[in-house]
């Protein structure tokens with residue numbers, strides 16, 4: 001689905017007032033005019049002060065944000081919409097501190113908004129299954145310290161599984177998931193969720209990855225260090241980019257939120273050729289998304 005490319009000036013011209021944002025949500029929810037979600041009646045009055053429709057027959061009150069990512073948020077829509085723009089346009093990944101200053105909300109609120117937007121990003125990509133020639137590998141990322149021990153099992157780091165479509169001179173779509181361990185069972189589940197069956201799948205021959213032979217045309221090849229980039233070029237580039245991204249923006253990430261950062265990285269990577277369309281694409285994803293309940297968390 002193609003979306004319109006928009007710069008910040010155009011964005012604010014269109015979504016610069018609360019009324020304009022409400023109108024956009026109304027359009028999304030009721031493109032053919034109001035319809036009561038309870039009784040199906042097509043007449044209602046709009047109650048401006050409460051941003052909701054009251055059904056003319058059963059008097060059910062339908063909030064314009066109900067059932068969207070913005071459900072029961074105290075943040076005005078105009079700030080939400082601006083946050084969506086700022087988040088996708090910040091290539092390095094927008095921090096909660098910066099967002100809080102840019103739109104004038106507390107750090108906690110900005111942090112929660114970013115987490116909800118990452119959920120919407122993850123959902124968009126979770127539908128897709130990788131296919132064609134796929135490179136698959138594991139890696140260890142995150143942790144507060146950079147440098148030090150590297151390689152499998154490094155302290156304070158979280159194992160992840162990464163799959164990349166190899167399309168010759170470029171990479172196609174990617175998928176990344178944290179995992180408690182790189183075991184045959186976890187690899188099996190990852191492949192089931194993320195790959196179409198019976199694709200040509202290249203790996204480095206790690207024992208736990210051999211399970212891929214059950215559902216894929218798996219080719220595991222143990223390669224000397226200097227030839228690894230020939231056998232698995234794209235998956236290693238993707239992992240390298242991810243590590244730089246995590247270090248640059250988030251100064252190392254702990255395991256707790258790592259999957260959400262992976263989701264954001266993957267969302268951007270998979271849409272790197274459609275950058276100007278990203279704000280509207282993410283806005284649509286948020287308007288379509290069901291409410292996200294974040295687990296209670298300590299700051």
Ligand SMILES: [Zn+2]
Nearest residue numbers: 036039055058
């Ligand atoms: Zn009704």
